[in-house]
Amino acid sequence: RPTGIRSVVGTGGLLPNGELCVxxxxxxxxxxxxxxxxxxxxxxHVKQALxxxxxxxxxxxxxxxxxxxxxxxxxxxxxxxxxxxxRHEALEELLVxxxxxxxxxxxKQEETMLELREATRAAEAxxxxxxxxxxxxxxxxxxxxxxxxxxxxxxxETNLSPEQRxxxxxVGSSASTLLTIINDILDYxxxxxxxxxxxxxxxxxxxxxxxxxxxxxxxxLKEGLSLALDASPALPERVRGDPxxxxxxxxxxxxxxxxxxxxxxxxxxxxxxxxxxxxxxxRFEVEDTGIGIPEQEIPRIxxxxxxxxxxxxxxxxxxxxxxxxxxxxxxAMGGEIGAISQLGEGSTxxxxxxxxxxxxxxxxxxxxx
Ligand code: ADP
Numbered sequence: 029r030p031t032g033i034r035s036v037v038g039t040g041g042l043l044p045n046g047e048l049c050v051x052x053x054x055x056x057x058x059x060x061x062x063x064x065x066x067x068x069x070x071x072x073h074v075k076q077a078l079x080x081x082x083x084x085x086x087x088x089x090x091x092x093x094x095x096x097x098x099x100x101x102x103x104x105x106x107x108x109x110x111x112x113x114x115r116h117e118a119l120e121e122l123l124v125x126x127x128x129x130x131x132x133x134x135x136k137q138e139e140t141m142l143e144l145r146e147a148t149r150a151a152e153a154x155x156x157x158x159x160x161x162x163x164x165x166x167x168x169x170x171x172x173x174x175x176x177x178x179x180x181x182x183x184x185e186t187n188l189s190p191e192q193r194x195x196x197x198x199v200g201s202s203a204s205t206l207l208t209i210i211n212d213i214l215d216y217x218x219x220x221x222x223x224x225x226x227x228x229x230x231x232x233x234x235x236x237x238x239x240x241x242x243x244x245x246x247x248x249l250k251e252g253l254s255l256a257l258d259a260s261p262a263l264p265e266r267v268r269g270d271p272x273x274x275x276x277x278x279x280x281x282x283x284x285x286x287x288x289x290x291x292x293x294x295x296x297x298x299x300x301x302x303x304x305x306x307x308x309x310x311r312f313e314v315e316d317t318g319i320g321i322p323e324q325e326i327p328r329i330x331x332x333x334x335x336x337x338x339x340x341x342x343x344x345x346x347x348x349x350x351x352x353x354x355x356x357x358x359x360a361m362g363g364e365i366g367a368i369s370q371l372g373e374g375s376t377x378x379x380x381x382x383x384x385x386x387x388x389x390x391x392x393x394x395x396x397x
Contacts, residue, residue, distance in 0.1 A: 162217035166210045173210065177203045212349040215276075216332070219356050226360060230386040231271040233310070234259050237298050240278050244294075248286055254293040262300050264385030267310070273357050274381065277365075278312060280350045281377045285316035292317025292374070301380065309363070310383045315376040321369040330355045330365070354379070 180200035188196065218224060241257045248255040278296075285294045297313040321329060325336055335348040351365075358365040358379050369375035 156221070159217045159221040162213055163221070166214040166217070169210050170207065170214070173203055173207050177207065209347050212347050212353060215353050216349050219353065224356070224360055226270040226273060228268060228270055230266050230268055232265065233263055233267045233274075233298070233383065234265070236271055236275055237278065237296065237312075240275060240282060241296060244282050244286065248294060251286060251289075252291065253286060253289055256293065256295045258295060258297045260297075260299040263298060263310070264300070264308075264387075266386040267383035268386045269381065269383040270361065273361065274383075277354045277357055277379060278314070280354050281312075281314040281379075284350060284377070285314050285318065285375070288375070289316040289318030308382070308384060309380045311378060311380045313376055313378045315374065317374040320371045320373045320375055321367065322371045323369070326367050326369060329367070 177200060180196055180203060183196050184193070184200070237257065237259055241255060245255055282294065282296065293316070295313075295315045297311075297315070299311050299313075301309040301311050321336065329336065330351045332352040333348040355365055358381065361381050363379055363381035365377075365379040367375055367377045
């Protein structure tokens with residue numbers, strides 16, 4: 029069987045002497061209808077040629093997909109088609125038509141490929157433009173927003189009536205919420221554009237965690253929540269990693285814990301874990317006594333723009349991007365993130381990162397001369 033053959037058309041008949049007359053057309057393309065029709069004409073010629081021996085059974089012209097088990101291929105080809113010279117021309121003509129159709133098909137395929145390539149290129153360009161647009165716009169909004177917050181802060185220091193003070197508070201907190209949203213969008217578009225670069229350096233892990241807790245203390249107090257830190261004494265003093273990104277993830281989780289907890293406590297735990305391949309991992313946990321999450325929804329909350337559609341969460345502002353950003357950041361740092369929760373039972377969000385200890389290099393004291 030010649031290579032690359034995809035279909036076969038055949039016709040033939042049994043001669044009275046028991047010999048089989050078979051005409052088979054092998055094709056490198058699917059047999060198109062127009063060719064199959066032409067071949068039926070040819071099959072008719074063959075049938076007519078075989079008329080004088082009509083006591084033998086005649087085979088119909090059929091287009092078959094060429095599989096190794098095609099029965100037509102197993103027919104012994106006893107008599108070459110060239111033994112029927114007057115039919116040879118018809119077959120030649122048929123082959124020309126067929127070749128042309130195959131060529132057309134190949135050309136069409138090539139055109140479709142080109143169109144597809146062009147469409148992919150356009151889609152990629154559009155996606156890049158969207159990310160660039162988001163990044164530029166977010167950046168441009170951030171500058172006046174900082175000005176707005178600073179001005180509200182200065183205004184707060186002036187002589188204000190209680191009513192004015194309340195209004196200034198609203199301006200300040202709205203600007204701060206908006207800034208958080210803009211920062212999320214900016215971060216997301218940067219990560220999407222593949223522009224996330226980690227700044228690995230040596231930093232004091234315990235101080236970083238304490239700082240985050242300290243910054244949230246006021247907000248927790250205002251909401252009547254207790255905020256506790258449980259940092260293992262076994263943590264190395266200094267580790268190597270990206271402190272800005274570690275702070276951002278922890279910040280997001282603590283911020284969510286406060287947002288989704290009406291009463292009770294938030295507990296932050298940081299513990300060193302023995303890693304499987306000798307590399308030490310640091311596990312961070314943020315446990316709250318808040319509204320909780322239905323167990324089956326947990327994987328969904330780490331997806332882009334996902335906010336659970338519960339009447340309770342509807343009251344909260346947010347983009348649904350925070351956890352999606354955390355997931356990407358943790359993955360970029362070679363770690364894992366997850367949550368354990370039940371509706372109404374509070375939640376524990378955790379992440380584990382490889383943060384190798386950065387031991388200070390001991391400089392040997394100069395030998396006494
Ligand atoms: P956002 O906070 O901007 O809505 P996130 O990606 O941070 O977006 O969170 C996605 C969703 O996950 C939230 O809208 C909320 O439904 C749920 N969620 C996150 N953290 C908690 C939590 N500590 N307790 C209960 N639900 C949470």
